[in-house]
Amino acid sequence: MSLSVRILGASGGIGPNRRTTSILIDEDILIDAGSGVGDLTLGELEQVRHIFLTHSHLDHIGFLPMLADMVYSPDAPPIQVHALPATLKALRDHVFNWVIWPDFTCLPSPERPLLQFQAIQPGQQVMIGSREIHILPALHTVPAVGYGVMHNDGMGFAFTGDTSSSGALWEALNTLPYLDLLMIESGLPDEMDGMADLAKHYTPHRLADDLEALHHQPRIAITHLKPGHESAIRRQLQQSRHASRMVLLEGSERFELHAQNRALKVG
Ligand SMILES: [Zn+2]
Numbered sequence: 001m002s003l004s005v006r007i008l009g010a011s012g013g014i015g016p017n018r019r020t021t022s023i024l025i026d027e028d029i030l031i032d033a034g035s036g037v038g039d040l041t042l043g044e045l046e047q048v049r050h051i052f053l054t055h056s057h058l059d060h061i062g063f064l065p066m067l068a069d070m071v072y073s074p075d076a077p078p079i080q081v082h083a084l085p086a087t088l089k090a091l092r093d094h095v096f097n098w099v100i101w102p103d104f105t106c107l108p109s110p111e112r113p114l115l116q117f118q119a120i121q122p123g124q125q126v127m128i129g130s131r132e133i134h135i136l137p138a139l140h141t142v143p144a145v146g147y148g149v150m151h152n153d154g155m156g157f158a159f160t161g162d163t164s165s166s167g168a169l170w171e172a173l174n175t176l177p178y179l180d181l182l183m184i185e186s187g188l189p190d191e192m193d194g195m196a197d198l199a200k201h202y203t204p205h206r207l208a209d210d211l212e213a214l215h216h217q218p219r220i221a222i223t224h225l226k227p228g229h230e231s232a233i234r235r236q237l238q239q240s241r242h243a244s245r246m247v248l249l250e251g252s253e254r255f256e257l258h259a260q261n262r263a264l265k266v267g
C-alpha cells in the first residue's frame with residue numbers, strides 16, 4: 001500500500017502554468033479547491049468524495065463551485081466538505097448564496113444534495129478508509145487549519161495551508177505519529193517581512209527558524225510562492241540548513257509515500 005499525494009496547484013497566484021492550491025490524496029480526498037482542480041478530468045472529479053478546506057480565501061476555494069456543478073450524478077452520495085464553521089459560513093453567505101452560485105447543499109434536493117458541509121475543529125481526527133485526517137491549527141488572517149494525513153501502514157503527509165509562525169502548529173505537527181512529507185508555504189521573500197506579518201504568511205527566514213522546532217525529519221515541499229518573487233524566495237530558502245530536504249513545488253508533482261521507502265518522488 002502507498003499514500004499518493006498529487007499536487008494540482010501550488011502557486012500564490014495566477015499566470016501561465018500557475019495554479020492555486022489544491023492537492024489530491026489518493027483518488028478520493030481533495031485538500032483545498034484552488035484553480036489546480038481545473039486540471040482534473042471529469043472521471044477524476046467524479047471520484048472525489050471528501051474535500052478538506054484550509055480556509056475561506058478565494059485561491060483555496062475558488063473552483064469548489066465549478067467542481068460541484070460538474071459531478072452531478074443521481075446515484076452518488078453527497079461529497080463531504082470538511083472545514084471550520086467560519087469557513088463553511090463564508091461559503092454559505094458569499095458563494096453558495098444563489099447569487100454567485102446555486103446552493104448545492106440543497107440541490108438537487110435537500111434530502112440528497114450534491115455537497116454536505118461538515119464542521120471540524122483543530123485537534124479533531126476524521127477517519128476515511130485507511131487514512132486518518134488530523135486537523136492542525138494554523139495562524140492566518142481568517143480562521144484557518146492545516147491537515148495531517150496519516151495512513152494506517154505508517155506513512156504521513158501534512159499540509160499547513162496558509163499560515164504564519166505559530167507555536168501551536170509546530171506542537172501539533174510534532175504529535176503526528178509519522179511525517180514523511182511536509183508541505184508548507186513560504187509565500188513572501190524576507191524583504192517583505194512587514195507584509196508577511198500583516199498577511200500572515202511565512203518568509204524563508206521565519207520558516208528556517210521555526211523548522212528547528214520540528215522533531216520529525218520529513219522532506220519539505222515549499223508552496224504558495226508569490227509570482228514575481230520566486231527566485232528571491234528560492235535563494236533565501238537555500239540558506240536554510242534544511243535546504244537539502246526542501247523541494248520547491250511547481251504544481252504538478254506526485255509523491256508516493258511507502259512505509260519503507262519514505263517520500264519517494266516519482267513524478
Ligand atoms: Zn489565505
Ligand SMILES: [Zn+2]
Pocket residue numbers: 012021057059060162224
Ligand atoms: Zn492562499
